[in-house]
Amino acid sequence: MTYYEKIRELTKTVPVTLVDFGLPRDLVRTPTQASSNFITNKEQGDWAENLVTRAINETSKNFVAVKYGKSDDLIAGDEGFDSFYQEFQNELDTIGKRPDLLIFRKSDFDKELGYDISRVPHNTITDYVKKAIAGIEVRSSAFLIDRYEQAMVIRTERYSQLALNTRDKILSEYSDLLEHPNRSKYIPVLQSITAETLSVTDFKVPGWSSSERLVQLNNHFKELKRAIKEIQKRDFLSITPKVEDIKVVYKWIETFNVPHYYFQVFFDKVYGISFEQILQIISDPDKEGIIFSVEKDTKNQNKTTIKINSKSGLQIAYKVEEPIHKSVRKEMGRGRLLFYVTFEGGTAYLDVDNLIHILGIDNNEF
Structure with missing residues (x-):
């Protein structure tokens, strides 16, 4: 069974309520205006990509990381952006979404094409990419x-x-109020709250206000509810594939039959996970809320994003030295100014054993 065939079988197990591989991808509108926050996020992403590229190329004797993902310095509002964006959309439908980096054996590396093939037309490098x-x-x-x-x-x-x-304060100091028939239903709710059940407990705050003690009791219920909500918030940082990308990543795998991975770069470490493992995780409803969640990401144009606990993957870099950062001024049309942050330098120290394990490389080959 080829890698693509294995992934194809896994896609059949993903709930259609999450990703329906039988439907064409949703069409997206061309962005019309960029923000300072968007450009800063793009700069941070470019830095992270460069960080991983340098780490691999400076560490490996037999493998080369090459920039491949569709990219351009244009942003929404720049002249030529509309045609670039439409070309990008057409490519998504033709070959799928290019991953940011490709890893080649040095024996397969094309020196003439070099370390950046992100702007090379896809139809001219099909056979090369498959290597x-x-x-x-x-x-x-x-x-x-x-x-x-x-x-x-x-x-x-x-x-x-x-x-x-x-909980203890309510049960010990307000038991007389709770024993009233209209309020007694809260007693078993409170008694069921333990350290083990806090993560799943929920109840409606009563709203009592007809006496001073009832107001106090009601306020304690509010405080209890607030504390439980804090406990139930997601408490892990994530590897973050967007739902809309799952289909176009699959399309790329279908086109090239090359194993695909996600690397999440933090400012102190890097974690990685295979696309195969991502599909396995999101195919298991019992893992939702524990290992992964599905959220609208306000920091990413409110796109639906699968957030997988980073620790579900492998630590790819055990240490990251932070980059130098500086503010940049950019003048847009009609005199509109944007100020954003750029990043330069930094070093990722690879956990080579984990890297070769996740990529399936022999110990002596890297």
Whole structure:
């Protein structure tokens, strides 16, 4: 069974409510205006891509990372952007979405094409692309994952203690009010709240206000509800494939039969996961809310994004040295100014054992 055939079988297990591979991809409108935030995110993504490229090319003796993903310096509002964007959409329907990087054996690397084939027409490099051993989609995140996880542990402990203390206070100090027939239904709700059930507990705040003690009791229920909501928020940083990309990544795999991966770059570490594992995860409804969630990403044009716990993948770089950053002024049409941040430098220190494991490379070959 080829890699493509294996992926094709996995697509049949993905719930159609999440991704319906039987339907054509949704058409998208051409963006008309870029924002400072959008350009900064693009710059950060370009930096992350360059970081991974340099790390592989400076570490490996036998493999080469090549820039491949469709890219241009044009942004919405620039002259020529509309035609570039339409060409990009046409390519998505023809070959699928190019991953940002391709990994070649040095013996297959075409020196004449060089380290950047992102602007080479796809129909002229089809056979070359099929020689790649991996395609890597590089995603970036403006977080330090270690600091984030430390903060989440503290947050969970804090609000868990607050919730349990509030539960005890309500049961011990307001039991007489709760024993009233109209309020007694809250007693079993409170008794069911434990450290183990906080993550799934839900209830309606009563709204009592006819006496001072009932107002106090109601406020305690509000505090309990607020603490539980904090506990139930997603507490992991994610590898973030967009739902709309799943189909066009599959199309690319169908076209080239090259294994595909997602690498998520944080400002302190890099994690990676295979597209195959992504499909396996999202095919299991029991993993939703635990290993992955599906959310509208306000930081990414409100696009529906699958957020998979980064720790479900492998640590590809155990350390990242942060880049230098600076502000840039860009003048658009009609004198409109945009100010954004660019990133330069930085170093990713690869966990070579994990990298060769995820890419399926022999220990002595890298």
